[in-house]
Amino acid sequence: MILTVWQLDVTFASGTLAGVTDGMPLIAKVATSVSKTAAALSRAAGRGDGSVIGGWIGLKIDPDLLAHLASGRAVALVSGTNGKTTTTRLTAAAVGVLGRVATNSFGANMPTGHTSALAKEGHTPFAVLEVDEHYLPQVIDQTRPKVVALLNLSRDQLDRAKEVAMMAQLWKTTLAGHPDIRVVANADDPMVVWAASSSPQTTWFSAGQRWHDDSFVCPESGHPIERSGGDWWCTGCPLRRPRPQWVVEDEGVIDPRGDWHLVKLQLPGRVNIGNAATALAVAGEFGVRPIEALPRLSRVASIAGRYAQVDRDGRNIRLLLAKNPASWLEAFDMADQAPTLLSINARDPDGLDTSWLYDVDFSPLRDRPVLITGDRAFDLAVRLQVNHVPFRHVNSFDEALRSVPPGRLEVIANYTAFQDIRAELDRVN
Amino acid sequence: MSTESLRIVWIYPDLLSTYGDRGNLLILARRAADRGIPVETYEVRSDQRMPNSADIYLIGGGEDGPQALAAQRLLADGGLHQAVNQGAAILSICAGYQLLGHSFYAKGAKCAGLGLLDITSDRGETRAVGELRGDIDPRLGLPPLTGFENHGGRTHLGAHAAPLARVTGGIGNDGQTEGAWAGKILGTYSHGPALARNPAIADLLLRWSTGADRLTPLDDTWSERLRNERLAAASPAV
Numbered sequence: 001m002i003l004t005v006w007q008l009d010v011t012f013a014s015g016t017l018a019g020v021t022d023g024m025p026l027i028a029k030v031a032t033s034v035s036k037t038a039a040a041l042s043r044a045a046g047r048g049d050g051s052v053i054g055g056w057i058g059l060k061i062d063p064d065l066l067a068h069l070a071s072g073r074a075v076a077l078v079s080g081t082n083g084k085t086t087t088t089r090l091t092a093a094a095v096g097v098l099g100r101v102a103t104n105s106f107g108a109n110m111p112t113g114h115t116s117a118l119a120k121e122g123h124t125p126f127a128v129l130e131v132d133e134h135y136l137p138q139v140i141d142q143t144r145p146k147v148v149a150l151l152n153l154s155r156d157q158l159d160r161a162k163e164v165a166m167m168a169q170l171w172k173t174t175l176a177g178h179p180d181i182r183v184v185a186n187a188d189d190p191m192v193v194w195a196a197s198s199s200p201q202t203t204w205f206s207a208g209q210r211w212h213d214d215s216f217v218c219p220e221s222g223h224p225i226e227r228s229g230g231d232w233w234c235t236g237c238p239l240r241r242p243r244p245q246w247v248v249e250d251e252g253v254i255d256p257r258g259d260w261h262l263v264k265l266q267l268p269g270r271v272n273i274g275n276a277a278t279a280l281a282v283a284g285e286f287g288v289r290p291i292e293a294l295p296r297l298s299r300v301a302s303i304a305g306r307y308a309q310v311d312r313d314g315r316n317i318r319l320l321l322a323k324n325p326a327s328w329l330e331a332f333d334m335a336d337q338a339p340t341l342l343s344i345n346a347r348d349p350d351g352l353d354t355s356w357l358y359d360v361d362f363s364p365l366r367d368r369p370v371l372i373t374g375d376r377a378f379d380l381a382v383r384l385q386v387n388h389v390p391f392r393h394v395n396s397f398d399e400a401l402r403s404v405p406p407g408r409l410e411v412i413a414n415y416t417a418f419q420d421i422r423a424e425l426d427r428v429n
Numbered sequence: 430m431s432t433e434s435l436r437i438v439w440i441y442p443d444l445l446s447t448y449g450d451r452g453n454l455l456i457l458a459r460r461a462a463d464r465g466i467p468v469e470t471y472e473v474r475s476d477q478r479m480p481n482s483a484d485i486y487l488i489g490g491g492e493d494g495p496q497a498l499a500a501q502r503l504l505a506d507g508g509l510h511q512a513v514n515q516g517a518a519i520l521s522i523c524a525g526y527q528l529l530g531h532s533f534y535a536k537g538a539k540c541a542g543l544g545l546l547d548i549t550s551d552r553g554e555t556r557a558v559g560e561l562r563g564d565i566d567p568r569l570g571l572p573p574l575t576g577f578e579n580h581g582g583r584t585h586l587g588a589h590a591a592p593l594a595r596v597t598g599g600i601g602n603d604g605q606t607e608g609a610w611a612g613k614i615l616g617t618y619s620h621g622p623a624l625a626r627n628p629a630i631a632d633l634l635l636r637w638s639t640g641a642d643r644l645t646p647l648d649d650t651w652s653e654r655l656r657n658e659r660l661a662a663a664s665p666a667v
Contacts, residue, residue, distance in 0.1 A: 155448065163447075163492050216443035216474075222498060224443060224476055352559070353577050355621030358452030378655035382625050385651055386455050 080151025207274025450489030452622025479508030488525030563594030576619020
């Protein structure tokens with residue numbers, strides 16, 4: 001199979017790569033071209049969107065391929081537990097004011113995905129990359145970014161992910177070794193503020209934070225963290241909320257000069273105004289002004305199926321992805337008071353453990369008809385009973401569709417459950 | 430009961446609440462309320478005094494640092510020891526289970542535990558992650574245990590503690606036994622909301638605390654479906 005890929009590639013490579021690989025070592029040129037070909041093959045074969053396989057093969061041939069591809073571009077990295085994919089998409093749109101941007105907008109957020117994204121886009125002056133929290137140190141080393149955005153840190157798949165405090169420590173150590181990087185960080189998350197405190201140049205944003213359960217205890221001193229209104233401070237050491245330069249207020253954002261800008265988005269919920277504020281702050285580090293970027297942000301309608309709306313059989317289906325307790329709370333905030341389908345799996349990408357269901361308060365759903373499905377629907381059923389939320393179990397997405405009257409159906413699902421439903425809807429983007 | 434209401438304390442949710450531990454408080458309260466038993470619940474943070482007069486205490490899982498801190502504070506406070514002497518019941522999970530013993534390891538150092546259970550814990554060579562299943566001590570008269578475990582500890586029982594269960598899937602204490610119990614104190618590596626899959630353990634705690642021989646049965650259709658699914662998932666491959 002690999003041989004076939006190589007043979008195809010030789011005939012395919014020469015014309016398409018001018019500009020991307022100029023000045024690269026030969027091995028990197030070969031790796032780039034194979035990577036692009038494999039991605040195209042994967043898409044053509046209907047086996048995937050090509051966002052991982054190409055990078056995987058390219059990196060096998062040239063382990064430094066990501067560094068070679070990133071060289072010469074102004075790079076921004078976006079990392080955190082929640083909002084990475086949406087913020088990356090919005091940031092790429094905002095930086096696009098200045099010129100072409102390469103980005104991994106399908107959420108393939110490990111080095112294979114970054115490599116594929118850069119190889120596919122060809123030479124661009126800018127790159128905005130979503131980065132899995134665990135891979136941030138490695139991707140910083142390889143892409144030498146101008147800006148790193150740190151969104152938030154909360155519990156997420158603890159059966160395999162690093163615990164929250166360990167992740168914050170990893171970031172802190174990494175940033176201490178890269179004082180030249182401009183950090184754009186969330187002032188409302190004590191874990192993020194502590195992680196970013198090792199960087200000499202930080203721009204702070206405030207987008208509000210609904211989830212506080214992972215930052216009761218100061219990561220520096222171990223003392224309790226007190227909160228009042230939007231403010232927070234450690235009771236045992238100097239760590240406290242820094243004054244943010246970018247602030248979400250009402251339906252808009254205040255910039256560092258103190259000007260308020262209305263943020264009109266197609267994406268629902270206050271959390272996305274926060275994501276837009278973060279995108280504006282990152283783009284601001286590249287010299288983009290909010291007034292230039294905002295029209296571009298308003299054109300983003302959905303991201304790899306998230307927030308997508310599909311009409312079928314008289315039902316208007318809207319897809320909301322919720323991967324962990326913090327993002328479930330945000331999804332309830334975004335969803336209309338309409339029939340709601342919840343779908344839960346616990347496959348490898350989701351984490352095998354469903355305990356987090358008890359970290360989510362489902363009571364906001366008591367005022368609407370609730371349907372449940374997915375591999376782990378029984379876990380959800382027990383949780384909803386304890387929470388006094390009436391529900392009905394359905395065995396398939398089609399059954400759910402037939403069970404609700406014409407009109408809006410909100411679908412809230414965790415990662416693989418979301419992908420299953422997206423597949424039912426012809427992989428809607 | 431020490432007062433008219435059943436009083437349930439969740440110990441240090443600011444330190445020990447790694448994953449869904451709140452579930453045990455919610456489930457106990459719900460199962461009591463459904464039987465018409467009045468309930469008061471208290472979440473006691475680590476900067477507050479530990480009351481000594483509640484009926485049931487819950488202590489959950491956590492990272493190494495908070496686990497060591499919780500043990501220090503509970504030792505210094507003394508309220509939990511007084512409560513046990515007055516006949517209170519405890520459900521302890523994972524890190525909370527370890528710290529009830531004589532000693533445990535956190536961040537590579539041996540730490541003094543509360544000595545309320547005759548157990549000691551150290552580190553295993555591998556992390557135990559996955560479905561856990563066991564046959565519960567027949568003296569407790571409960572159906573099989575099902576849970577999800579995620580811990581690096583191994584626990585050794587002394588003469589004054591009995592295994593909560595014999596392992597039939599997963600690791601538990603050491604691959605043979607899982608959890609421990611003595612008097613009205615229960616400990617398990619079945620992490621997070623262990624009672625969601627084991628409502629019979631919730632009812633055992635309620636019976637101990639109310640003195641009732643039996644409780645009104647509840648409709649546990651969904652719990653039973655969940656239990657059957659998870660017990661099957663933990664079966665060794667045939």
